[in-house]
Amino acid sequence: MATATVRAPRFRPLADGSPRAWQRLALAAGALALTGLCAAASSTPEQDRQRLVEFFAGRFPGVALEDYVYGAMIASADARAQYEQIMEFPPFLNDIEAGKKIWGTPFRNGKRFADCFPDGGRNVAGDYPRYDDALGRVVTFEGALNLCRQTNGEPPFAYGERQPMGVLIAYARTLSDGMRMNVKVDTPAARARYAAGKDLYFRRIGQLNASCAGCHVHNAGNTMRMEIISPALGHATHWPIFRGGEELMTFQGRFKRCMEQMRAAPYGYDSEEWNNLEYFLSYLSNGIPLKASVMRK
């Protein structure tokens, strides 16, 4: 694959984790709201996405859109080299294989997960989340797997657990590797859910009064608490992750961890808030090829 030469942004510690530092972040987020990057309720999802792509093109010159699947690693060749070395033969292959077994195990009525999706479940993950008119809510890929189970008389898998749902999507999402994110926000009802997700993303929350955007838009590429902040663009494209090659984490599992770190009470797995947030973030990553089950630090 092409490795773009990245002129790494100058890393300066944005925040040392102290409350004062978080307040600086919150102010930055407030300033961001005024830049028009986000606020206007009248901007369409596609306008938001294009503005975001332009913003990051300015911040990370030379990084191709598809490279945003690598997250914070676009800003560190050292991190990227370790990722490639591990991904060449990753330590979590057993988990993916366990997921493959669950995927292929028939339900009591003889049907399988593959029967619920076009093309046996290949190249479908990029269509999720989607707004389901009949259900009147956003459905994630995990939600679709559970709808499949329920349609076929099986109880749903719990979200946020390594087994069985975590390993199931560790396998099932790989069937869509290379598919470009392709989320649709086509109807007024869908747009309302997108807008709710966007609102949460830019809202200051929690005891530290910080917003997701404050870090992942305005300060992507900068360092905070010794970590390079990853950009919002591409965030939705690479799940689940295996932290340290070992700990399986889903996208909403990451929402939970982040909200806890922001000292905000997390919403729940498959909650409207998180499904809408995932919907918003996934739309922003439209056009970026997906890659499931990846190593992260």
Place this chain on the structure above:
Amino acid sequence: MAEPIRMRVKLEGDVADVRVLIGHPMETGLRKDPKSGELVPLHFIKSVTATLNGKPVLAAQWSQAVSRNPYMQFRIKGAKANDEIGIEWVDNRGDSNRASAKVPAAG
């Protein structure tokens, strides 16, 4: 029932490039089980041997500091297509596992 040993072998000229991924927890004895709060006991692979057509080529002694689901890559000169690479490990409990793979044609 030991976890799988995965092997990938390539032939480059007369050098077999062998990559191995072994399923094993490689517990250091210092990690607390998140559910029980108890220390997970020391449990790690102590020795790994590799053979070419039954002849030893690599003998490794490991500590618990080798990573979980350990990985190893090594190269053997003088290999040819259809040669058999064998891998065997023994851990601190005396458990063991073995696997083998054929060297494919040069690619």
Place this chain on the structure above:
Amino acid sequence: MSSTTPGRGVSRRSFLALSAALLAGALRPLRVWAREWDQVAFDARNVNDALKSAGIVNPTPSTDIVIKAPEIAENGAQVPVDILSKLPGTDIVYIFVDKNPQPFVGSFDFMNGAEPFISTRIKMGETSNLRVVVRAGGRHHMATREIKVTIGGCGT
């Protein structure tokens, strides 16, 4: 009674214990060529003791030991390292991590055509020197590389 092989620091008792265990296990014909198990070296809690117990004395610094390792480990549980020895007659590579609770990570004996190259993934508890010792032509040579290990604030 125990005796030590000169310069190796390994007790005969532990060797016999291991051999018995292995004979009861799987490696029956292969153990005849293996070195004795370096238990004392593995147990050592500082790198100088580990080196000594592994029978490594006065290793010469060498630029012919090529180490490929990260500058900053993404995660201390899975640090990829590649080691290549260009020293002729290399038959053993030893890996130590100076600041690990037990610095001796492992050793690799090469024979019958195996090239003196190894790539593996190791655990590092904190920023430390990775220390590689090579036995070549009966003599010991050494190279080190610092690898930083951080535990970032958002990583937990």
